[in-house]
Amino acid sequence: MKSEVRSPKSGIARSVAWAEWLNRLGPLLGLGIVFLLFALIGPESFRSARNLETIARQTTIVGMGALGMTLIIIAGGIDLSVGSIVALGTVVIAWCLNRGGEVPHPLAAAAVAVAACAGCGLANGLLITRLRVVPFIVTLGTMLLVRGAAKGLSREQKIDAPETWLNELLASLPPERRWLIVPAGVWLLIAMSLLVALVLRFTRLGRHTFAVGSNEQTARLCGVPVDRVKLAIYSLGGLFGGLAGVMQFSRLTVGDPTVAVGLELDVIAAVVIGGGSLSGGEGSVLGSLVGALIMSVIRSGCSQMGLPNWVQEIITGIIIIIAVALDRLRRSRATA
């Protein structure tokens, strides 16, 4: 801006901009610290390229779900049905692959699964906007509902599926394809993250998502189609749940209606560690991915060090609380 008035306040403005950057980089800094810690005290194998690839693969399922959850949480909502949607996704893929005739069509199967999951998300959105019931309750209901549907579709059993390239999406890379650096599924996550980040920053839908989460009444008064925004983001939440389901299927190679129980909490934790606010208006794609990575690094680091499962859980819990507490501290500084 050329016409900007230089005043003594520009010093304050600069320090505010600084604080904003620090806010944005906070989670990244946390990731660096956790990683360095394990790199220093953990075994040699933690730092190996193999292990880094494993961490990336393990982050993909939660990360994919976190993309949708980031949108939903920014808009001031919540989606507890993600875990169930992921399970439904795996079941639908396996079901389709078994019914695809002689030659299975993996892409079609995945597309059907993702569409089904996006439909579940749309249903969430419709219930929330039409019935005017709070998202927590609606998605608590659909969490059970979708899980039940997945179990019904699979007759409460794991569904075996013929082997297709879907299984390789998240599998460790064979030596001849090392040039890919990470498996295709991880690349898909990276591409989707970029897309969501761009949508959030540069489109009407993105800015309206922030507006709805920040002050819904104002958004409505200004002519933001609040209900349509909500329908869109809950559908996207379902869609990314479906993609997470594809990744989960790749890892399991079977359709399992009992998988991903409690995954929604990991996904929410990733968004919150990454700076998302459950009261809406705040959150970022980068932050959520970093949040998911922090949890995977802890998991990997602990298991490499031979620490039992319960230690990982305690550490992850502590990290979540510290992350949110630090966030509040930063904010109270910023307003003071």
Add this chain to the structure above:
Amino acid sequence: MPDPSHSSPPPRLEMHDISKRFGATVALDGVSLRVHAGEVLALVGENGAGKSTLMKVLSGAHQPDSGQMRLDGQPFAPTNPLEARQAGIAMIYQELSLAPHLSVEENILLGMEPNCWGWIRRAQVRQRATAALRQLAHAEIRPDRKVGQLPVAAQQLVEIARALAVGCRILVLDEPTSSLTRQDVRRLFELIQQLKQRGLAIVYISHFLEEVKEVSDRIAVLRDGRTVGEGPTNELSVDRIVALMVGREVRDLYPRSTRTPGEVLLEISELAGASIPVSASLALRRGEVLGIAGLMGAGRTELLRCVFGLEAVCRGQIKVGVHVGPASPVRRWAQGVGLLSEDRKQEGLALSLSIADNVTLSRLTGLGPGGLVLPRRQAQATRRWIDRLDIHCTGPGQSVSSLSGGNQQKVALARLLQHGVDVLLLDEPTRGIDVAAKATIYQLVNELAVGSAAEGRAPKGVLLVSSYLPELMGICDRVAVMCRGNLGPAHPVSEIDEHALMLEATGQEIIT
């Protein structure tokens, strides 16, 4: 109905014989109002007089039961706020409606972002937002700042800029100055004059009659859902307006019985907080009302909060009676100190609870055998204060959120009385409430300071923070001025006038 074929243009807005009832209560009873382009119409009246209902009809939030509206001569009947907004009605409420997490430019163009297939054209957004801010002669507000980080005055300007960006024809300002500093009020008034000259019609709602006199061209007074008076501003005196508002001449708005100061109840020496106050010393005696004047942000609220243990004390001493030592709200209540918060909606009251629950919240003892809290006893205790403070309600069980601002404030005060405190810390006790409720509160403060030997009530000490100088001069015995965190000496009101107080409050700065 006027004939629109006249040579003079029709009024920008004409509201004709508007009536609205909610159940058995008549909120509006045939109100007629007209505003011309390039005119500031002040709308005054007590809370509950129908101002906000009338504005809700205008903004499409309510539909009138009968009556018509015309906008520039065309029939106008909005069915929802969005429709009214698109027709050019912009409402700026006391509680600003902005999205704090979005930037200034995003707020200004919210809901009408220039875009191409959903992708926002950021250069255009920037350009249009900057243009809107320039129209306000406030180009110093950076369009990329987050609104939540701006001071209130700047946020208000962003809302006005947003109204201009939509192309508003009528700007309704509802109590726009209640949270502004004096300088910001000045700048707002200049802005209003500019907007007026550009042909906007402005409806200005305020309880500050001096401001109304200064800024408006015409004044309309509402009472009990009716227009009881209307006329050019220069023909209506403040006394006359007040008389119209309350339906009777108000004499002795500020009652003052003979008060005899007793022992020191609260003594503060060299108090400093985390950043503000910087240095404050005072002594409050039994049977006196000590006022603290000053500008917004001078540290008056923080001073009270430090005393009450809500904010950290870094230096200095607070002595309550014989007690020194650390402060916390629990301790202060036990020592007989009560605080009336300036923010009654967020902090002062639990809005969703009943009057009885709010009044007895700080002291739930003695309301039943063995520490039990019996709703019947709660209601009994509360009914006493409902009568004494003239709280308009259906009974102790009514939810506080459904009361008017003045009655809410009386409930908040009743809590201090129910608790039986000796020292009352009152922070802006009359902000945003109507004249009748103000009068009740002034009378109550006077009664508290005097006490009543007959009823065995000892006089109390009142420390009162207010931005309204006539009120401080009217009910206090002494007034001290706070300026940039420093509390000056207390002057007896007989030895100082409003002008001198304002000079002291503004420090070395000379404001125009």
